[in-house]
Amino acid sequence: MTDSLATSIATLQNMVREARVVAGFTGAGISTESGVPDFRSPGSPWMRNKPIPFDVFLESEEARREAWRRKFTMDDLYRDARPSRGHLGLASLIASGRMPAVITQNIDGLHQASGIGDERVIELHGNGTYAACLACGRRHDLRWVRSRFEETGDAPVCESCGGIVKSGTISFGQAMPEAPMRQAHALTMSCDLFLAIGSSLVVYPAAAFPMLAQRNGAKLVIINREHTPLDEAADLVIQAEIGPVLSTFISQP
Incomplete structure (x- = not known):
């Protein structure tokens, strides 16, 4: 670890200590250490298996079949992923009471x-670990969805109402979930320290939360391997691997 990185981590630790309410905000970068590929790295498998836009998914049975094929291809790439040091560091901050919840763009x-309860994870882009019926809302286990898909070659329909079943993620063109957006806004407006971690900060409306927090008086910290459009406005920028930075917050047994 370089002297400059050690100094930045020490500054971050002081900022967390002095904060009344810390808001966490995470993007794909926090999960790359876990083996989950991000969208923008060269050669990313997401570019070969791009999510199908929502309107196309609704209109075409063929598109739904292709969407599930791509979904399961990506799932197989990181099925053994485990929480990174970054995830564990944030889990410790939540367990300590310093961070009420984490806002995430991840699915x-x-x-x-990592041990954070569902009620403390605010998922802006949904969750890819289950599926749901778009008509009645019934959740479906992905193992069931996959078995039906592999047996028949068709996109499964809801067992209850026959409606279209879709991964629990929010697709391009699909409306943002109202409740998580409200929760994210409330946490953003209540915090005095906002940690933006592993996000390119270019995907809106999610990327608006860091600046909203800062305009409301919170200090803004950006931790990311690459430059982001908000770096110049941030109170602290740590351009480094996320694991070594957040591992300093992991509670010792």
């Missing part, structure tokens, strides 16, 4: 796997 369920 991998690794925050919950």
